[in-house]
Amino acid sequence: QTVVTQEPTFSVSPGGTVTLTCGLKSGSVSANHHPSWFQQTPGQAPRTLIYSTNIRSSGVPARFSGSILGNQAALTIAGAQADDESDYYCVFFMGSGVWMFGGGTKLTVL
Amino acid sequence: EVQLLESGGGLVQPGGSLRLSCAASGFTLSNYVINWVRQAPGKGLEWVSSLRDDATTTWYANSVKGRFTISYDNSQNTLYLQMNSLRAEDTALYYCARDYDWNFDVWGQGILVTVSS
Numbered sequence: 001q002t003v004v005t006q007e008p009t010f011s012v013s014p015g016g017t018v019t020l021t022c023g024l025k026s027g028s029v030s031a032n033h034h035p036s037w038f039q040q041t042p043g044q045a046p047r048t049l050i051y052s053t054n055i056r057s058s059g060v061p062a063r064f065s066g067s068i069l070g071n072q073a074a075l076t077i078a079g080a081q082a083d084d085e086s087d088y089y090c091v092f093f094m095g096s097g098v099w100m101f102g103g104g105t106k107l108t109v110l
Numbered sequence: 111e112v113q114l115l116e117s118g119g120g121l122v123q124p125g126g127s128l129r130l131s132c133a134a135s136g137f138t139l140s141n142y143v144i145n146w147v148r149q150a151p152g153k154g155l156e157w158v159s160s161l162r163d164d165a166t167t168t169w170y171a172n173s174v175k176g177r178f179t180i181s182y183d184n185s186q187n188t189l190y191l192q193m194n195s196l197r198a199e200d201t202a203l204y205y206c207a208r209d210y211d212w213n214f215d216v217w218g219q220g221i222l223v224t225v226s227s
Contacts, residue, residue, distance in 0.1 A: 034212040038155070045205055045220055046147075046155065051213040058215070089155050093212070097169030099145070099157040 004092055006102035012080040012109055020105050021072045022090030028071035033092040035073035037066055040087045040104075049088075050075060077107075085109045112136035112216055114206050119221035126196050126225070132189040132206030132218060140165050140182055143209040144189050148202035149220075156202075160209070161189065174200075196225045 005023045012018035022037075023029060035053050038046040048057040050066035053073065063078040073092075077084055090102045118130040132144065146158040159180045160169045168180050179192040189206055201224050208216040 036212070036214060038214070040155075045217040046207075046214075047217075048214050051215075052211075055213070057213060087154075091155070091157065091214075097160050097162070097167070098171070099160075101147075101155040101157060104154040 004090065004100045004102040006088075006090060006105045008103065009106045009108070012077070012084075012107065014080060014082065014109055016080050017076065017078045018080060018107065019069070019074050019076045020088055020090075020107070021069065021074050022092075022102050023072040024092070029068055029073045029092065031068065033073070033094070035066065035068070036091045037064075037073075037075045038089045038091070039084075040089065046089065080109050082109050112208075114208065114216055114218035116204060116206055116218045116221035119204065119223045121224045121226065122196055123227050124197060124225055127192070127194045128196065128223060130191040130193065130204055130206075130221060130223070132191075134187050134189070134208075137208075139187050139189055140184050145207045145209055145214065146180065146191050147205045147207055147214075148200075148223075149205070150199070150202045153202075158204070159191065193223070196223075198225050201225045 003025050037050040040046045049060050049064050054066040065076045067074050087104045089104045113135045115133045122128050145160045148158050161180045165182050177195045181190050203220040205220045206218045207214045
């Protein structure tokens with residue numbers, strides 16, 4: 001049962017802007033879920049981009065931003081570059097120490 | 111430099127046990143919440159377990175509850191994940207990750223566990 005939902009695939013043109021979303025199968029996402037976003041390229045450990053909804057992790061360019069849009073968490077990438085082509089994962093804090101990841105979005109830049 | 115380094119992975123038969131280690135350098139593990147996150151081959155990330163900075167409060171995913179145990183050895187500045195009653199579906203790359211103020215800010219490089227006969 002997939003509780004945290006993400007688009008399986010997405011594509012963006014170089015220089016374009018893309019918004020990936022992350023929702024709950026049941027209920028709305030809020031700041032209390034402390035949404036985080038991670039980027040992962042093949043063979044590498046995940047890299048944290050955004051935590052607690054909209055705080056950029058150290059060294060992450062400003063063209064990556066996080067927000068809550070409606071009832072979902074969102075990651076917006078502006079000015080997409082070729083090396084943004086990666087898998088992107090979100091995670092929510094579900095309470096009682098438990099985190100749940102989404103299934104990931106494979107982003108293609110073409 | 112702040113780093114996490116996993117070790118202890120390998121091939122184990124179904125029903126067997128394995129203990130993973132996550133050694134910290136550049137910081138004191140017990141001052142943070144530390145998580146184990148795994149990734150099955152070709153699949154997404156799955157949170158497995160956390161140990162709180164009080165060194166006693168633990169949390170587990172339902173998929174591993176009752177089979178896995180997370181713990182610290184402060185003298186070694188190392189986190190462990192004792193995995194018992196292993197199943198084929200536990201086959202994955204296991205990462206440890208530091209949680210600093212809701213930020214998974216430091217990740218290890220991962221260690222592979224393969225459960226197969």
